[in-house]
Amino acid sequence: MFELLGIPPQVLFGQLLLGLINGSFYAVLSLGLAVIFGLLNIINFTHGAQYMLGAFGAWMLLNYLGVGYWWAVFIVPPIVGVTGIVLERVLIRRLYHLDHLYGLLLTFGLALIIVGFFRQFFGVSGLPYRPPPLLNGGYNLGFMYLPNSRAWVIVASLIVCLATWFIIEKTRLGAYLRAATENPTMVGAFGINVPLLVTLTYGFGVALAGFAGVLAAPIYAVNPNMGADLIIVVFAVVVIGGMGSILGSILTGFGLGLIEGLTRVFYPEGSAVVIFVIMALVLLVKPAGLFGRSV
Amino acid sequence: TDVKIGVLNDRSGIYADIAGEGSVIAAQMAVEDFKATDKGINVSIVSADHQNKPDVGSNIARQWYDTENVDVIADVPTSSVALAVNEITKEKNKIFLASGPASSDLTGKACSPNTVHWTYDTWALANGTGSAMVAQGGDSWFFVTADYAFGHALERDTSAVVEASGGKVLGAVRHPFPGQDFSSFLLQAQGSGAKVVGLANAGGDTINAVKQASEFGITQGGQALAALLMFINDVHALGLEVAQGLVLTGAFYWDKDDQTREFSARFQERNAGQKPSMIEAGVYASVLHYLKAVEAVGDKDAAKVMAKMKEMPTEDPLFGKGTIRADGRKLHDMYLFRVKKPDQSKAPWDYFETVATIPADKAFRPLAEGGCSLVK
Amino acid sequence: MLRFPRIRALSKPISGPDMPEVELASRPAAGPSTRPLLRVDGLQGWYGQSHVLHGVSFEVGEGEVVTLLGRNGAGKTTTLKAIMGILSRRSGSVTYDGRETIKLPSRLIAQMGIAYCPEERAIFSSLSVEENLMLPPQVRPGGLTVEQIFELFPNLKERLSSQGTKLSGGEQQMLAIGRILRTGAKLLLLDEPTEGLAPVIVQQIGRTIARLKEEGFTIVLVEQNFHFAALVADRHYVVEQGRVIDTIPNHELDANIDKLHAYLGV
Amino acid sequence: MSSGAILEATGLTKEFKGFVAISGVNLTVERGSIHALIGPNGAGKTTLFNLLTKFLQPTRGAIRYQGRDITRMQPADIARLGLVRSFQISAVFPHMTALENVRIALQRRRGDSFDFWRSEKVLSKFNSEAAALLADVGLTEFSDTRASDLSYGRKRALEIATTLALNPEMLLLDEPMAGMAQEDIERISALIRRISKNRTILMVEHNLSVVASLSNRITVLARGKVLAEGDYAAVSKDPRVIEAYIGAGHA
């Protein structure tokens, strides 16, 4: 049996797989951020709170209405998306002509409010969410025991990421989106309803956050604070990938998950900083991120 | 005499559920049960949120002592804040009834003549879980440790206990704090083959780690999971499905006897259906004891009251009989609990079975070992 | 004195040797000879605080080609933007096909059948040539087919998959015009379609406009290139400081050449 | 007029990701001359300017200024050598007054102003000189007006005053007359002629009458290459220039 740097390969595979799963969350969340930034030029600090809303949405469906996980996967993201649409219509819309800074500050404030309310009403120790029977148990892959819940995360997020990428890069709707990112006025002058497009895009980005939240509910504690620290990391992912780059955020999300996974094996103490170290390095070498278009 | 009690704790952060509004309710109940007004003691209670920030906490404490004539501060979860309040209380010569904090430094190198450390501390947790688990056959350990001073201390203390009791420590992995995903650390713990996986962390970290341990089948695989700092509310949050089999040390369980059940029922009614945590119980008992001392002294002078509190044995419905040591340590029994399986639980909050009782004289760090300057 | 290149002096009679031989429409009198399709009346427009249009009025009949002439900064582009509804603040009256559009957002104006080809071309760099071409949705039937567009601009066909902004300046201009022909819009607003283009491309655009006119399109052309304007237009409106100050039918151009020189500061 | 080359570019090439904007341009600017650069839109004039002032790094080729190789220098250092440019789009400091705009340039004479502990009063010694420069460009009455409130033409004038404040040996002006009214054009033309006495000027200009009346020498750029070079009379008759730039049908 050979070993890599003193680590048996099966352990390494296991850790890489776990890293990839973690990367799935980064990918879905940063994808949402990238979509929103790409079209609205808003740095959506509320994203963490919206991720939390997704998890709570699943929890509420189960506990108040008895609606199970599989339904929640389809119901919750649109609902969270609608809350995003309301925010966009009522508040965010007023900031498009301003510097990024203001969008960031507004959404930061919104995040404080949303998280504050949830803490007020649901406490902070977190709530249990019982995974559906299908997600209990797991497979023994030989090199590790892979819980079904994790396998599902990886499958679901890959599907969603690919679908989003396909819609944006390969369809007519995606062409509208990309064009509107560059020059909304002209796209409007072609007869396309750009404000609606913008609203729906925000809603979609937020729905992605909600989707990640639903995925997280059976795995992590459903807790008002669950998005607060994650969001900073996800920002780093988006910046490394290149702000606004769809493919960049997906690849970087999965990639950083892997790197973080490796760090957890070789230098666990550093696993929380590694992303920031990479971000600093990347930005110093490639100012617009790995996949960003230079400005 | 007019007495003003300040309940300082976390009303918005990760400890809000184990020591937030509930602690204020517990203090009020102590005042009511003591029938203070009948005894000529006029008690008022104020409360504030320290947000787990030492500077916020110390600012409030100072302001309370300096401008609002607060005589005693109770609770204060989060060790960093408690250590700050400990210093200020000493400087201002008031009284600190520490129920919330974990750091055993409060009765060790940071000990103060003005502080009583009531409910638990890291040494007691490490000792309880470590020695009792080894005694139950859990003699090989692997730690999943939060990578900061608190986690390191828990790991260090528990390792010492485990080794002293004849067990051995196979390894440890340090995870970033706060963490959300523990899967890779748990996998490493699983790979170590240790009989006990010790979680040397707290709050959300522990909750997530336990949840994910169940996902990865750690306990089903035959390893025992020991949370070194965990509260009943955390178990409530996790649900028994996930938390079953988990082992933890505590100072109080609501379902221990009739007296605790009676108190807890009353408390639950006033606290949105939540049973008391050991910290809230500690707030109740410590305030009660303080008021008894004030009554006995007939004055609220800090030195005199403290002397009385240490001289007088404690007795309350929640912790039974006990004493307060020269270094400020309150002594009582500690318990090793195991979380029940879902089918064993008959009612909400019916979560623990008691695995072992650690007698008061064994439960806490020996007086001589703490390095407290008050101990000659 | 020569002013160049944006406003070309007209020192020779209109028909230059390098100009395309196009069938020119019969020369109408001042004012539309056909049913008026677009009527602009007292149009005012602002950029933020600065008042740029001070009451522009003119009319375009169905199937006509008119030009807006004027110095730099006279407000020609702004007029087109105001008609298209992409000027944030505007007032007055713009009726298209008898319907008032001044209060409508630009997308509804576009859906009525007006299309705009901006000065700066606005080719999207994140879209391929094909995506750029297919981007504007069809607003009504009767637009050119893709095949017809390729017939007009064969260059585009060869470069369908390359990135939009990788095209040469002339090709970008073709793409910008081509993409609005697909939509079925009947009124085309073309802002300096010849700007920065090599003369041979200018000739091609000239032929295209003549073809479009034949096909029944109505065109408002902003032009600095006077030679060019004279070849394709039925009528010229002179814009100065945000107003239309004169109207010159194309057939009276020769007679009015000195006046025009004065207007344009040549 | 002293002669000899002050600025010499050889084999200058600039590629943008596969697109060659400037290709193998050789340009020699004689000391003391007014040299004009003309050419159709997109010919590469602004790009060439950016290369000469190091706002862009050339892909190939060398630039010598006063006999010194400046190909690898930083833009700020170029300015320090006395080679100063203006911008095609007007470049002023919008929230500073006209006087302060000019003074920022005069302040350069103090060397680098890292003296954050000193009061800005030390700058008042430049006020009279700044006022004189403003007078030169006809902005006296606007000296306390914020630059953002000036009209377009006056902004251009202010920009020239600011540039002159550095007392550069050589000035690069990118379309100094763009957007100016006729009277402004005449005033600025006169100014340029006056300041050219002991300076060298390289300018991009589309206004052919200005080019004709001011410049000693003209380089015509087209598609990133030098198409023709010479004085106005020669260049304006060159058939290639007429074809690519002036256009057939024009004198």
Place this chain on the structure above:
Amino acid sequence: MTTDTNPIAMAAITSVGAAGMPRHHLAIFAALFVFLTAAPFLLYPIFVMKVLCFALFACAFNLLLGFGGLLSFGHAAYFGMASYVSAHAAKVWGLTPELAIIAGTLVAAVLGLAIGSLAIRRHGIYFAMVTLAFAQMIYFFSLQAAFTGGEDGIQAVPRGHLFGLIDLRSSEVLYFFVLAIFFAGILLIYRIIHSPFGQVLKAIRENEPRAISLGYRVNRYKLAVFVLSATLAGVAGATKAIVFQLASLTDVYWTMSGEVVLMTLLGGMGTVFGPIVGAAVIVTMQNYLARFGDWVTIGQGIIFVVAVLSFREGIVGVLAKWIRKPL
């Protein structure tokens, strides 16, 4: 943030009075001085000292954002690290308070130089992100390094004797020491803004390429203002450690970086006095609304939203607009 998109740019200060300061500024400084001298007798001195420390921090931050046009999202690093060093110097090395503060400040300056020289090469949001990344690294360092005491922080820092002579244990005496530091700090900032250096800074913020073309090596100026800002943030952090007798993780966490942005924005960025007002409002809220738990967070969120939507110039910015004078 880049300048031309920055909607709250400072108006030019045109009329400079005899004292080198426009008269209304002189008046405000005088009023501030009188008020702050009387404050410890009217208000709780520790609270006022807290406000002063945060006000200085916000002013230092505003020097970078409002006058340098650079949005740092990691200013907690300098504030917090200085507070650790100063606490450690006073407690472990036994330095006198002024030396402890100087030690903390120096470390902040060095840190600012190191991080700044890398970060200033980037613009806009990327600059903000690079500073954030480095600040996170500093945070994790603080969490793990032995000398910071991890979660517990450095507790029981002695206030000591000023210059080895004056006992600072009395809050009133300490107060005037802090007041002196505060005034020295903001007067220095005021002077920086109105120095020849400040003029160049302003020019760079307004039009960077133009400043380059005039021969200014703008990166050196940006670095200089970055270091100055980090240093002054360090002064504030170091002083805070002495006042509260503790240094903790709160001060290096990213939320602290966010809070200082909030203070500056609320008070009015690019104004001289805005950050002071902003800091006072936020600290007061945190202090007096502490018992309301989460409602404080919600209230802060609402302030953010309202400030961004309806008074972007901040409190002082709006006032300045009313009286048509820069404040």
